[in-house]
Amino acid sequence: MGSKLPRIFLVRHGETEWSATRRHTSMTDIPLTEVGEADARRLGQGLNGWKFCQVLTSPLQRAFRTCVLSGFGEGAEVVPDLVEFRYGDYEGLTTAEIRAQRPGWAIFRDGCPGGDSVEKATARADRVVARLREAREDVAVFSHAHFIRSLAVRWIGLEIAAAARFTLATASVSILGYDHDHDEPVIRLWNDVSFRGGVPE
Numbered sequence: 001m002g003s004k005l006p007r008i009f010l011v012r013h014g015e016t017e018w019s020a021t022r023r024h025t026s027m028t029d030i031p032l033t034e035v036g037e038a039d040a041r042r043l044g045q046g047l048n049g050w051k052f053c054q055v056l057t058s059p060l061q062r063a064f065r066t067c068v069l070s071g072f073g074e075g076a077e078v079v080p081d082l083v084e085f086r087y088g089d090y091e092g093l094t095t096a097e098i099r100a101q102r103p104g105w106a107i108f109r110d111g112c113p114g115g116d117s118v119e120k121a122t123a124r125a126d127r128v129v130a131r132l133r134e135a136r137e138d139v140a141v142f143s144h145a146h147f148i149r150s151l152a153v154r155w156i157g158l159e160i161a162a163a164a165r166f167t168l169a170t171a172s173v174s175i176l177g178y179d180h181d182h183d184e185p186v187i188r189l190w191n192d193v194s195f196r197g198g199v200p201e
Contacts, residue, residue, distance in 0.1 A: 007188065008132050008155075008176040009052070009140045010148045011070070013062040014040040015170045019145075022094050026084040026115065026144075029061050036062070037069055039171035039196045044070035046195030047173070053137035058082035058144060066171070067142040076142075081124050084144035088115025107146060108164045118160055121147075125154040133182070145170075152176060155185050171196045 014036030018025040032040065047070060055076040057067040060083055067073050090098050090112050099105050111117040116124075128151055132139060143151070149163035155176045168174070168191050175189040 005178040005182070006053075006135045007138045008135070009047075009050070009138065010151065010174040010176065011043065011066065011140060011142045012145055012148055012168050012170055012172050012174075013058075013060075013066040013142065014038075014043075014069075016062050018092070019170055023092050024087040024090050024094070024098075025062075026087045026091055027060070028091055032062055032065055032069075036170065037065070040066040040069035042196035043171055043173070044072070046197070047071075047140075050140075051138065052140045053135065055140045055142070056082060057142040058084070058147075060084070060144070063142045063144060067140075072140055072142075079128070081128050082141065082143040082147065085121050085146035085150065086112065086115035088112040090115065106164060108150070108161050121150050122154065122160045125150040125160065129154050132176070148174065152187055152190075156187060157185070167191060169193050 014032045016025065016030050016032055016036055018030060020033065043066070055067065055072045056079045057064050057076050059078045059080060064078070067076050085107065108118065145168045149166045149168055150160050152166065152174065153160060153162040172191045172193050173195045174191060177186055177188040178184055179186050
């Protein structure tokens, strides 16, 4: 390995009808909107020239399609652990609708009945982190908002509850990496939409 430390590019999928209306979408396999597809193509232009030793993607079509449209579909590995935080009984609902049933609910503290508990989501994020720690060159990961947030905080050794303090736009790029060496994991960039020609949200 050379002196250059690897980076992990976390790419959230483009817009869907449900993401645009802030409805919780985990295993409901809905497509990108026209805006989402256009943003995915622009992501490819913004990431043009970056070389990745691995490209990993969620099997759900909104993430996989974003990967393909951005130009990284060839050779991409589908990784089931990269699916979204499973919302269970809360699938398709907005946060306001969930809190009308369960006042004060917070996903990264309370989990989802019929879906992922905090413990399950943490274990899944930790499996992905363990794999990414083995990378010696840059890796691209195409996934989903709540899972990417979970992955980022586990990368830097925080409890998953800390993910509540991060927001993430569609078709955004975040970068995990290291400071001086592999014992110092850091978040190098967060929620950057400039790769697809956007402005920070």
